[in-house]
Amino acid sequence: MMAQSFFGGVHPQDKKAATNKKPIEKLPPPETVVIPMSLHIGAPCRPVVQVGDHVNMGQLIGEATAYVSAPIHASVSGTVEAIEPRPHFSGVDVLSVVIRNDYQDTLDPSVKPVENPESLTAEELTKIVKNAGIVGLGGATFPTHVKILSGLGKVDTVIINGAECEPYNTSDHRIMLEYPDQVVGGATLLARLFQVDKVHIGVEDNKMNAVEILRQKISEAKAPAEVNALRTRYPQGAEKQLCQSLTGRQVPPGGLPADIGCAVFSVDTAAAIWRAVYQGMPVIRRIVTVSGSGVKEPKNLECRIGTPLSDLLNCCGGVSEKTYKLLMGGPMMGNAQHTADVPVGKCTNAILAFAGDEERTVENPTCIRCGRCVDVCPMHLEPIFMYQYETRGMMEELEAAHVLDCIECGACTYICPGRLHLVQAFRTGKQKINAARAAAKAKAEAAQKKEG
Amino acid sequence: MTDYKELKLKASSSPHIRAREDTRSVMLDVIIALLPAWAFSIYNFGLRALTVTLVSVLGAVAWEALYRVVMKKPQTVGDLSAVVTGMLIAFVCPVTAPYWMLLIGDFFAIVIVKQLYGGIGKNFVNPALAARAFLFSWAGQMSTWAAAGTSPAVLNPVDAVTAATPLSYLSNGDLAGLWEAFESPTRLFIGTIGGSLGETSAMCLLLGFLYLLGRKVISWHIPVCYVGTVAVLTFLFPRGNDPVSWMLANLFSGGLMLGAIFMATDYVTSPVTRRGKVIFGVGCGLITVFIRYFGTYNEGVCYAILCMNLCVWLLDKYLKPRRFGVARGRKEAAK
Numbered sequence: 181m182m183a184q185s186f187f188g189g190v191h192p193q194d195k196k197a198a199t200n201k202k203p204i205e206k207l208p209p210p211e212t213v214v215i216p217m218s219l220h221i222g223a224p225c226r227p228v229v230q231v232g233d234h235v236n237m238g239q240l241i242g243e244a245t246a247y248v249s250a251p252i253h254a255s256v257s258g259t260v261e262a263i264e265p266r267p268h269f270s271g272v273d274v275l276s277v278v279i280r281n282d283y284q285d286t287l288d289p290s291v292k293p294v295e296n297p298e299s300l301t302a303e304e305l306t307k308i309v310k311n312a313g314i315v316g317l318g319g320a321t322f323p324t325h326v327k328i329l330s331g332l333g334k335v336d337t338v339i340i341n342g343a344e345c346e347p348y349n350t351s352d353h354r355i356m357l358e359y360p361d362q363v364v365g366g367a368t369l370l371a372r373l374f375q376v377d378k379v380h381i382g383v384e385d386n387k388m389n390a391v392e393i394l395r396q397k398i399s400e401a402k403a404p405a406e407v408n409a410l411r412t413r414y415p416q417g418a419e420k421q422l423c424q425s426l427t428g429r430q431v432p433p434g435g436l437p438a439d440i441g442c443a444v445f446s447v448d449t450a451a452a453i454w455r456a457v458y459q460g461m462p463v464i465r466r467i468v469t470v471s472g473s474g475v476k477e478p479k480n481l482e483c484r485i486g487t488p489l490s491d492l493l494n495c496c497g498g499v500s501e502k503t504y505k506l507l508m509g510g511p512m513m514g515n516a517q518h519t520a521d522v523p524v525g526k527c528t529n530a531i532l533a534f535a536g537d538e539e540r541t542v543e544n545p546t547c548i549r550c551g552r553c554v555d556v557c558p559m560h561l562e563p564i565f566m567y568q569y570e571t572r573g574m575m576e577e578l579e580a581a582h583v584l585d586c587i588e589c590g591a592c593t594y595i596c597p598g599r600l601h602l603v604q605a606f607r608t609g610k611q612k613i614n615a616a617r618a619a620a621k622a623k624a625e626a627a628q629k630k631e632g
Numbered sequence: 633m634t635d636y637k638e639l640k641l642k643a644s645s646s647p648h649i650r651a652r653e654d655t656r657s658v659m660l661d662v663i664i665a666l667l668p669a670w671a672f673s674i675y676n677f678g679l680r681a682l683t684v685t686l687v688s689v690l691g692a693v694a695w696e697a698l699y700r701v702v703m704k705k706p707q708t709v710g711d712l713s714a715v716v717t718g719m720l721i722a723f724v725c726p727v728t729a730p731y732w733m734l735l736i737g738d739f740f741a742i743v744i745v746k747q748l749y750g751g752i753g754k755n756f757v758n759p760a761l762a763a764r765a766f767l768f769s770w771a772g773q774m775s776t777w778a779a780a781g782t783s784p785a786v787l788n789p790v791d792a793v794t795a796a797t798p799l800s801y802l803s804n805g806d807l808a809g810l811w812e813a814f815e816s817p818t819r820l821f822i823g824t825i826g827g828s829l830g831e832t833s834a835m836c837l838l839l840g841f842l843y844l845l846g847r848k849v850i851s852w853h854i855p856v857c858y859v860g861t862v863a864v865l866t867f868l869f870p871r872g873n874d875p876v877s878w879m880l881a882n883l884f885s886g887g888l889m890l891g892a893i894f895m896a897t898d899y900v901t902s903p904v905t906r907r908g909k910v911i912f913g914v915g916c917g918l919i920t921v922f923i924r925y926f927g928t929y930n931e932g933v934c935y936a937i938l939c940m941n942l943c944v945w946l947l948d949k950y951l952k953p954r955r956f957g958v959a960r961g962r963k964e965a966a967k
Contacts, residue, residue, distance in 0.1 A: 519637075
């Protein structure tokens with residue numbers, strides 16, 4: 181039901197050949213895992229274990245403290261060695277539970293399959309998803325149970341996101357190839373949950389082998405799902421663009437997919453829902469693509485949450501000493517890391533080391549007004565003018581140019597022949613605008629209080 | 633194993649990869665696209681077409697380099713935009729134009745029009761066309777047209793054999809005279825006619841257009857809307873009784889192809905949105921035909937594009953892309 185494609189976008193070299201034929205390897209669990217209490221968007225978790233406690237694999241170690249939050253579980257069995265701030269992939273130190281591995285992988289008694297998976301009510305399934313600590317595993321890490329709750333009753337189109345439009349990344353691709361039953365099983369659970377006839381699995385057409393295998397599994401299981409091959413074009417896997425490609429509907433400004441009747445889950449999230457129901461397993465593992473010009477032997481690895489990046493890189497033969505950038509996530513939207521000491525989180529779909537000329541930096545970035553940024557912006561923005569407004573401090577004009585609609589996909593910056601740092605400027609601009617809005621709101625509230 | 637502490641890691645903002653094309657490669661593509669027309673000009677006007685262009689390019693590059701050095705600004709000649717400007721200035725002048733005039737044109741384009749406003753990307757009119765307009769201070773030299781195939785002297789072309797250009801026949805509405813002098817539309821298309829150095833061969837310029845389209849350096853919008861508008865208007869309002877031949881004579885003579893493909897598409901002085909580009913192209917076409925029909929001066933392309941350059945700010949301001957998630961025609965929710 182390919183309704184329309186999205187406007188704009190770019191077509192970077194996908195660089196997936198380095199890993200897309202390599203089966204997922206299991207990385208031996210490390211001596212210690214460092215599990216940050218913030219592995220999702222929303223309030224950090226509160227640790228529920230003490231230093232010296234023995235914990236089992238899959239045991240709850242951090243409980244959710246707010247509505248938008250997701251519990252965190254031990255990824256190995258062993259002894260809690262420390263509970264203290266440690267380096268986190270966000271760039272700041274975050275309270276983390278450090279567990280010394282006893283290499284027993286003793287399963288927690290709470291990890292057991294659901295008895296009646298076919299007859300779960302929506303409420304029960306949502307609870308299972310919540311207790312398993314499932315978040316958007318495509319990288320956004322929004323708690324999945326919150327997405328379900330806010331979508332129930334509104335959603336008529338459930339979409340599984342297998343686009344994987346970021347170059348280099350192949351973790352979702354390998355999941356679809358190696359665990360298609362889990363993906364299709366998760367899709368079936370979601371279809372039942374939202375009471376839709378068919379779940380749409382969107383996959384970019386550079387992964388036709390995944391499309392075939394999913395189609396085969398769907399017809400074998402007579403599952404309520406359909407695979408849609410999508411044009412390979414970045415950012416096809418961005419939530420709003422994927423909804424647009426599959427339904428022709430556009431999420432309104434400031435809105436969510438639920439506003440247009442859509443709910444989007446990544447393939448790994450769907451698989452995680454299946455594992456939570458049929459195995460009772462919370463999110464304690466992660467499939468990670470390790471690639472990039474700095475990596476000696478690129479691989480797809482399965483590792484425990486909390487494994488340091490250096491362990492994954494070492495398993496791939498280490499990195500070149502010329503490595504100038506270490507990324508968590510894809511090259512278009514991933515975060516550059518200061519250190520290889522940070523742990524793998526729920527969001528870590530890829531670790532990339534760059535040692536070549538990927539950035540093509542220039543000394544004096546200069547706009548030549550070519551307008552390519554306008555041609556490629558999938559949100560119909562005009563980065564060229566937004567950049568002028570931001571750099572000149574014209575905040576009102578910047579806001580009026582809808583900078584808050586920017587999804588920071590990086591297409592404009594990628595294509596810019598003048599090598600401007602567009603997204604960086606928009607991020608700064610958005611922060612300033614949001615801060616100003618918050619300040620204005622606080623002021624208004626204070627004034628109201630005074631009057632009242 | 634790798635000592636990760638030894639790595640010099642850079643923690644800059646995403647995205648972390650960039651497309652290969654940069655300003656220099658874009659300009660290089662434009663230069664490549666201009667080569668067929670340049671080669672043809674040498675065939676058509678002899679060796680002087682080569683030397684005039686070289687002098688103009690060297691002049692443009694030298695003025696830019698000099699300005700950046702004197703003003704203690706980072707050197708920018710490496711981006712090749714001055715080379716493009718130098719080539720285009722030569723292309724819009726007669727092959728007999730004296731070298732000093734080209735150097736003055738280079739100065740006007742590079743220093744006055746471009747650098748004083750901040751350099752590449754900041755000027756608001758096309759530098760080469762502004763230079764041409766300025767060089768009409770020497771109207772005599774700027775309207776002396778060497779006949780095709782005559783090879784004016786490289787050093788002192790005062791004795792060059794001159795001839796009327798197709799435009800002068802068009803200006804008088806003398807279609808019969810035009811075909812008497814230039815045989816057929818095919819000859820106009822190939823370009824063995826008089827005129828400015830690089831403008832005569834629609835064929836070679838269109839080759840360049842296809843190259844630029846293929847390399848995605850420009851989109852089709854401006855050239856197609858520009859030439860299309862001229863085609864429609866001249867077909868609907870012909871002088872004489874043969875609209876098709878009148879239209880073809882208009883399309884293949886003067887600087888229309890050169891202007892539509894290489895000047896009106898100048899990034900810096902054309903709108904950024906597709907709708908803006910369409911209106912810009914149509915506007916250029918309207919003014920060109922207006923000047924050719926009603927002006928005392930034969931050619932309208934240069935002034936049409938310069939006029940539309942001045943409207944770019946307006947077109948960019950009012951032709952915004954439709955906001956994502958807001959239905960066409962519906963007012964945006966106030967926020």
